Amino acid sequence: MSVSAPDIAAKPARGFRPDLKTIGPLVALALLILLGITLNENFLSYNNITNVLARSSFIGIIAIGATFVITSGGLDLSVGSMAAVIAGVMIMVMNWLIPSFGIGWSVILAGMAAGILIGGAAGIGNGLMITRGRIEAFIVTLGTMGIFRSLVTFLADGGTLSLNFQVADVYRPVYYDGLLGIPYPILVFALVAIGGEIVMRRTSFGRHCAAIGSNEQVARYSSINVDNVRLITYILQGILVGVAVLLYVPRLGSASSTTGVLWELEAIAAVIIGGTTLKGGYGRVWGTVVGVVILGLIGNILNLQSFISPYLNGAFQGVIIILAVLLQRGGRRD
Amino acid sequence: MVDAQETSVAPILSAHRVSKSFGEIPVLFSIDFDVRPGEVHAIIGENGAGKSTLIKILSGIEQPTSGSIAFDGQTVELPPDGKAEAMGIVLIHQELNLAEHLTVADSIFLGRELKRFGFLDTGEMRRRARAVMETLHVSVDPDARINTLSVADKQMVEIAKAISRDARVLIMDEPTAVLSVSETQTLFEQIKRLTARGVAVVFISHKLDEIMELANRVTVLRDGQLIATVGTQALTPDSIAQMMVGRELSNLYPPKHEPNVDAPVVLRVRNLDAATVKNISFDLRKGEILGFAGLIGSGRTAVAEAVVGLAQKSAGEVTLNGEPVNFTRVAQSVDAGVAYMTKDRKGKGLLLNMGLRPNLTLLTLKNHLRAGFLDTSSEDRALERAVRRFDIRARDASVAVGRLSGGNQQKLMLGKTMESDPDIIIMDEPTRGIDVGTKQQIYHIIAALAAEGKAVIVISSELQEVIGLSHRVVVMRTGRIAGVLEGAEITEEEIMRYAAGIKQSGHDERISA
Ligand SMILES: Nc1ncnc2c1ncn2[C@@H]1O[C@H](COP(=O)(O)OP(=O)(O)OP(=O)(O)O)[C@@H](O)[C@H]1O
Ligand SMILES: [Mg+2]
Numbered sequence: 001m002s003v004s005a006p007d008i009a010a011k012p013a014r015g016f017r018p019d020l021k022t023i024g025p026l027v028a029l030a031l032l033i034l035l036g037i038t039l040n041e042n043f044l045s046y047n048n049i050t051n052v053l054a055r056s057s058f059i060g061i062i063a064i065g066a067t068f069v070i071t072s073g074g075l076d077l078s079v080g081s082m083a084a085v086i087a088g089v090m091i092m093v094m095n096w097l098i099p100s101f102g103i104g105w106s107v108i109l110a111g112m113a114a115g116i117l118i119g120g121a122a123g124i125g126n127g128l129m130i131t132r133g134r135i136e137a138f139i140v141t142l143g144t145m146g147i148f149r150s151l152v153t154f155l156a157d158g159g160t161l162s163l164n165f166q167v168a169d170v171y172r173p174v175y176y177d178g179l180l181g182i183p184y185p186i187l188v189f190a191l192v193a194i195g196g197e198i199v200m201r202r203t204s205f206g207r208h209c210a211a212i213g214s215n216e217q218v219a220r221y222s223s224i225n226v227d228n229v230r231l232i233t234y235i236l237q238g239i240l241v242g243v244a245v246l247l248y249v250p251r252l253g254s255a256s257s258t259t260g261v262l263w264e265l266e267a268i269a270a271v272i273i274g275g276t277t278l279k280g281g282y283g284r285v286w287g288t289v290v291g292v293v294i295l296g297l298i299g300n301i302l303n304l305q306s307f308i309s310p311y312l313n314g315a316f317q318g319v320i321i322i323l324a325v326l327l328q329r330g331g332r333r334d
Numbered sequence: 335m336v337d338a339q340e341t342s343v344a345p346i347l348s349a350h351r352v353s354k355s356f357g358e359i360p361v362l363f364s365i366d367f368d369v370r371p372g373e374v375h376a377i378i379g380e381n382g383a384g385k386s387t388l389i390k391i392l393s394g395i396e397q398p399t400s401g402s403i404a405f406d407g408q409t410v411e412l413p414p415d416g417k418a419e420a421m422g423i424v425l426i427h428q429e430l431n432l433a434e435h436l437t438v439a440d441s442i443f444l445g446r447e448l449k450r451f452g453f454l455d456t457g458e459m460r461r462r463a464r465a466v467m468e469t470l471h472v473s474v475d476p477d478a479r480i481n482t483l484s485v486a487d488k489q490m491v492e493i494a495k496a497i498s499r500d501a502r503v504l505i506m507d508e509p510t511a512v513l514s515v516s517e518t519q520t521l522f523e524q525i526k527r528l529t530a531r532g533v534a535v536v537f538i539s540h541k542l543d544e545i546m547e548l549a550n551r552v553t554v555l556r557d558g559q560l561i562a563t564v565g566t567q568a569l570t571p572d573s574i575a576q577m578m579v580g581r582e583l584s585n586l587y588p589p590k591h592e593p594n595v596d597a598p599v600v601l602r603v604r605n606l607d608a609a610t611v612k613n614i615s616f617d618l619r620k621g622e623i624l625g626f627a628g629l630i631g632s633g634r635t636a637v638a639e640a641v642v643g644l645a646q647k648s649a650g651e652v653t654l655n656g657e658p659v660n661f662t663r664v665a666q667s668v669d670a671g672v673a674y675m676t677k678d679r680k681g682k683g684l685l686l687n688m689g690l691r692p693n694l695t696l697l698t699l700k701n702h703l704r705a706g707f708l709d710t711s712s713e714d715r716a717l718e719r720a721v722r723r724f725d726i727r728a729r730d731a732s733v734a735v736g737r738l739s740g741g742n743q744q745k746l747m748l749g750k751t752m753e754s755d756p757d758i759i760i761m762d763e764p765t766r767g768i769d770v771g772t773k774q775q776i777y778h779i780i781a782a783l784a785a786e787g788k789a790v791i792v793i794s795s796e797l798q799e800v801i802g803l804s805h806r807v808v809v810m811r812t813g814r815i816a817g818v819l820e821g822a823e824i825t826e827e828e829i830m831r832y833a834a835g836i837k838q839s840g841h842d843e844r845i846s847a
Pocket of ligand 1: 741
C-alpha cells in the first residue's frame with residue numbers, strides 16, 4: 001500500500017477523516033446560531049452581529065497570538081494584564097505628547113506606535129525568560145501577569161487613566177467606524193486571522209511551531225532553532241496584544257486596574273475550543289476564530305432571552321470548553 | 335513438525351482464526367497461534383506484517399475483529415489497556431512505554447506499589463528494584479529518572495518491570511532491538527530461567543540468529559497472513575528469511591567496492607573531547623564507509639553528536655574538506671552537507687502525532703519554499719520519491735507516524751535524513767527494527783551512496799552489519815577509540831577484543847591509515 005500524491009493532499013495532517021474533532025467547533029457554532037435565531041428575530045440583524053463581532057475582536061486578535069504560543073507548547077497568562085499596561089501607557093503617552101504635537105492624528109499614531117512597541121517588548125521579556133532563562137512558561141507569565149497588573153494600578157494611582165477628551169474624539173472612529181459598513185475592529189481581526197492562518201499553514205515558522213510543541217527534541221535534531229521560534233511566538237503574542245489594545249482604547253478612552261481582567265482565560269478558552277491541543281503540537285487559527293465567535297455568541301444569546309439569567313454566562317462558557325476538550329479526545333482515540 | 339512430547343502440553347494462550355482490521359484496512363487474516371508453558375514461541379515477519387498487532391490482540395490491548403482468544407483452555411475476552419497483566423499476561427511494547435519523569439524503582443512498581451501501613455514503602459521498592467536490575471546485570475540507580483537513561487537501559491528497565499511481575503505469559507516485541515550483544519545474552523539467560531519455571535514466552539525479533547538460539551517454535555507472518563508455524567530445529571536462518579519475504583535472499587551485503595586510499599579526506603577529527611568521550615581522532619574519506627563498533631554506551635553516539643553540533647565539544651578540532659569547522663547547531667552541519675540520523679526515532683527522530691509529509695521535510699523545509707511560503711505539492715513530490723526509494727509502506731500519508739510499523743518509521747527517518755542531500759552521512763543504528771528484506775535494501779542504499787562518492791559513517795551494535803558494510807572499523811570503548819581495523823582485520827573476534835578492552839592499540843599512528 002504505497003502512498004500516492006493525491007491521497008496526501010486530500011487529507012489533513014492529523015486525524016483520519018474530517019471527524020467530529022475537525023468539524024466539531026463548526027457544528028457548535030451552527031447550533032448556537034440556530035438557537036439564536038429561534039430565540040430572537042433580531043439575532044441575525046446587522047447591528048447585533050457587528051456588535052458581537054466587534055466586541056469579540058480584541059480577544060480574537062489576542063487569541064490568534066495565543067494559538068501560536070500554545071501550538072509550540074507554551075502558554076502566556078500575562079496577556080490580559082499586558083493589555084491593561086499597554087492601554088495605560090498609550091493613554092499616558094498620548095496625553096503627554098499633546099503639548100508638543102497638538103490634538104490630532106500624529107498624537108494617536110505616536111500612541112499606537114508606543115502600544116505596539118510595549119507589546120513587543122513585553123513579549124521579548126516573557127520569551128527571553130522562558131527560552132534563555134529556562135523557566136516554565138506558566139511560572140514566567142504568571143509572574144509577569146502579576147507585575148503588569150500591579151504596574152497599571154500603580155500608573156493609574158489606583159484609579160483610572162483617561163485619554164484627553166479631544167484626542168478621544170479624534171480616535172473614537174477607529175472603534176466605531178468602518179469600511180463598507182464593517183467596523184474597523186472586525187476588519188483588523190479578519191486580516192490578522194487570515195494572516196495567522198497563512199503563517200500557521202504555509203510557512204516554515206508555523207510548521208516549526210507545531211514540531212516544537214509535538215516534540216522539542218525531534219525539533220532540535222531536525223535543525224530547528226527551538227529557542228528562537230519560541231521567542232518569536234511570545235513576541236508575536238505581545239505585538240498582537242498591542243494591536244488589540246489600539247482598537248480597544250478608542251472604545252472607552254480609559255484604562256484602570258480592571259482593564260483586560262480574565263482576557264487570558266478567554267483567549268486560551270477560544271484556542272482550545274477551536275481544536276488546538278493545549279499541550280501543543282497541533283494548532284489551527286481558523287478554529288480559534290470560531291472559538292472566539294462561539295464565546296461571544298454565548299454571552300449575546302443569554303442577553304437576548306429571558307429564561308436563563310445572563311449571569312450564568314461564565315458557566316455556559318465553561319461547559320462549552322469542557323465539551324470541546326471531550327470532543328477532541330474522542331477524535332484522537334479514533 | 336513439532337516434537338510429540340512438546341505437543342502434549344496444552345497451550346496456555348491461543349488465538350483461533352483471529353482477524354483484525356483498522357477501520358477498512360485488514361491487517362491480520364484468520365491467524366491461528368498458540369504458546370505453551372515453558373516454550374519460547376517466536377513471531378517473525380517483514381515490517382508491517384502484523385506481528386505487533388497480533389501480540390497486542392494476545393494481550394488484550396487490541397480486540398480482534400473476528401476470531402477468539404483462549405487462555406488456560408477457556409475462551410476469554412481479554413480486558414483492554416494492559417489489565418490482562420492481572421491474569422499473568424505481561425507485554426513489553428516495541429516502543430518504550432515508560433513515564434519519563436518517574437524513577438527506575440517507581441517505574442518497575444508502577445500500578446502495584448508496595449505499601450506499608452497504607453503508605454508507599456519506598457525503601458523496599460528501591461531494594462527490590464535494585465535486586466531485579468542486578469539479576470539483569472544492569473547498573474542503574476533505582477533512583478535515577480527514566481529520562482536520564484540511555485535507550486538500552488530504558489529497555490532493560492522495561493524488561494525488569496516485566497519479569498518482576500508474576501508472568502505466566504511474557505510477550506516481548508523486539509526487546510533486543512536496542513540491546514548490545516552482552517545485554518541480549520543476559521536477557522536470554524533470564525528468559526531461559528523463566529521458561530524453566532514454566533512461563534510461556536512470545537518473542538518478536540528481526541535478528542534471525544537470536545531466533546535460532548532462543549525459540550522452540552517459529553511463526554512466520556507475511557502481509558497479515560499466517561505462512562507457517564514450524565519447530566526451530568527444522569529451520570535455518572536462510573529458510574526463515576525466505577519464508578518471511580517470500581523470495582530467496584542472496585547477498586544480504588552488497589559487494590564492497592575497493593576503497594580508494596588516495597581519495598581526499600572529507601572529515602578529519604582530531605583530539606575531540608566532549609561530555610563522555612575523550613581524545614577522539616579519525617579520518618573519513620570520500621567514498622568510504624566507516625563503521626563505528628563498540629558496546630552500547632561506549633560513546634559512539636556522543637562522538638557523532640559532538641561532530642554535528644548537537645552536543646558541546648570541550649576540546650579538539652573538526653575539519654571538513656580541509657576547512658576547520660565548529661558546528662554549534664544542527665542547522666550549520668546540515669548546511670555544510672553533514673547529516674546525522676539518530677537512533678532514537680521515537681524520542682528524537684520523528685513527530686509521532688504528525689503525518690508522513692511534515693516528518694519527511696522537517697529537516698529541509700527551506701527546500702520547499704516558494705516565495706517564502708511552503709509549497710505543499712513540492713513536499714508531496716518529495717514524499718512520493720522517498721516512499722518509492724525507501725519502500726515506505728503506509729496506509730495513507732495522513733496516518734500519524736506513530737501508527738506506522740516500527741520498520742516503516744525507520745525507513746521514513748532514513749528518507750528524512752537523505753532529504754538534505756548530504757555528502758557525509760552519519761547513521762546511528764540504521765537498521766534498528768528492520769526486517770531482513772529491508773535491511774538488504776538499506777545496505778545496498780548505503781553502498782550505493784558510498785559508490786557515488788559520499789562518505790558514510792555507520793554506527794551499529796550489530797557486528798555482522800559493521801563487518802559486512804565497512805571499509806574500516808573504529809572500535810570504541812568507554813569513551814575512547816580502542817582501535818581502528820581495516821581489511822582482513824575486520825572480524826568479529828578482533829572487534830570484540832578491542833570493544834571488551836582485551837586489546838588496545840596505540841591508534842594515533844594509524845588513524846588515517
Ligand atoms: N492503530 C493502528 N491504526 C491503523 N493502522 C495500524 C495501527 N496499528 C498498526 N497498523 C497497521 O497495521 C499494519 C501492521 O502493523 P504492525 O505494527 O503489526 O507490524 P509489525 O509486523 O509489528 O512491523 P514491524 O516489524 O515494523 O514492527 C501496518 O501496516 C500498520 O501501519
Ligand atoms: Mg512491530
